Amino acid sequence: MKSLNFTHPIIFHIPHASRIIPIDVRPSLMLSDSELNHELTKMTDAYTDDLFAPDLNIPRVVFPISRLVVDPERFLDDDLEIMAARGMGVIYSRTSDGMPLRLRPTVEAREKLIDRYYRPHHQALEACASTCLRQLGRCLLIDCHSFPSEPLPYEDDQDSHRPDICIGTDDFHTPKWIENEIIRIFNRLGFCTEVNRPFSGSIVPMKFYQIEPRVMSIMVEINRKLYLEEKSGKKHGGFEALKNKLGSAISRIKVIAVQ
Ligand SMILES: [Zn+2]
Numbered sequence: 001m002k003s004l005n006f007t008h009p010i011i012f013h014i015p016h017a018s019r020i021i022p023i024d025v026r027p028s029l030m031l032s033d034s035e036l037n038h039e040l041t042k043m044t045d046a047y048t049d050d051l052f053a054p055d056l057n058i059p060r061v062v063f064p065i066s067r068l069v070v071d072p073e074r075f076l077d078d079d080l081e082i083m084a085a086r087g088m089g090v091i092y093s094r095t096s097d098g099m100p101l102r103l104r105p106t107v108e109a110r111e112k113l114i115d116r117y118y119r120p121h122h123q124a125l126e127a128c129a130s131t132c133l134r135q136l137g138r139c140l141l142i143d144c145h146s147f148p149s150e151p152l153p154y155e156d157d158q159d160s161h162r163p164d165i166c167i168g169t170d171d172f173h174t175p176k177w178i179e180n181e182i183i184r185i186f187n188r189l190g191f192c193t194e195v196n197r198p199f200s201g202s203i204v205p206m207k208f209y210q211i212e213p214r215v216m217s218i219m220v221e222i223n224r225k226l227y228l229e230e231k232s233g234k235k236h237g238g239f240e241a242l243k244n245k246l247g248s249a250i251s252r253i254k255v256i257a258v259q
Pocket residue numbers: 015016045144145146
């Protein structure tokens with residue numbers, strides 16, 4: 001991360017874009033190929049690594065494998081992780097509709113997965129945030145996701161009236177003025193937004209969590225109906241227009257982030 005040179009104090013965190021299941025992990029998943037394909041289509045934030053694009057010239061920390069292997073957005077400690085009770089902590093044992101996904105891994109198998117995927121990802125995110133903080137004195141993490149237009153069975157919020165964009169905030173790490181400005185930016189581009197609905201919160205590296213207010217974080221979740229044929233997981237005709245609008249939003253967020 002030493003070579004990173006920040007011009008704006010913004011980092012994209014993209015945790016759920018990948019469908020990759022490493023070949024040696026595949027046997028631990030108790031789904032047929034077609035069931036796995038279906039589950040990946042429901043649970044992957046497809047193309048978020050394309051929407052929050054590299055050419056926006058913002059450093060990105062992108063998780064390289066599927067969340068069905070390890071979910072980097074979850075707390076490592078199951079006692080802190082509310083979704084662990086549903087078999088969807090850092091290593092899922094259940095699918096999005098509550099069916100068995102894998103047997104509970106042994107302590108050794110769990111540690112191996114965490115060491116291989118979770119820790120390097122969080123180290124990269126922390127290093128990126130540290131570098132930004134050192135160079136510019138602040139840092140705004142944008143936690144980039146998408147969500148299905150109809151709630152999946154595992155979700156808390158089962159109301160099918162969902163916004164175009166869900167903005168997730170953290171009481172300590174999302175200043176109210178950043179939240180308000182970002183909502184205004186998306187509203188002006190014609191998106192309807194809601195805060196912390198249907199999903200809430202935004203990622204912060206543990207080193208800074210509840211300690212360093214100059215590490216700011218906000219989650220931007222896009223309703224998949226805006227760019228995806230959700231059944232097949234393929235882009236539809238609205239993808240490029242959405243990508244362009246997101247690019248405009250990010251340009252404006254770049255301006256407010258240095259104020
Ligand atoms: Zn996500």
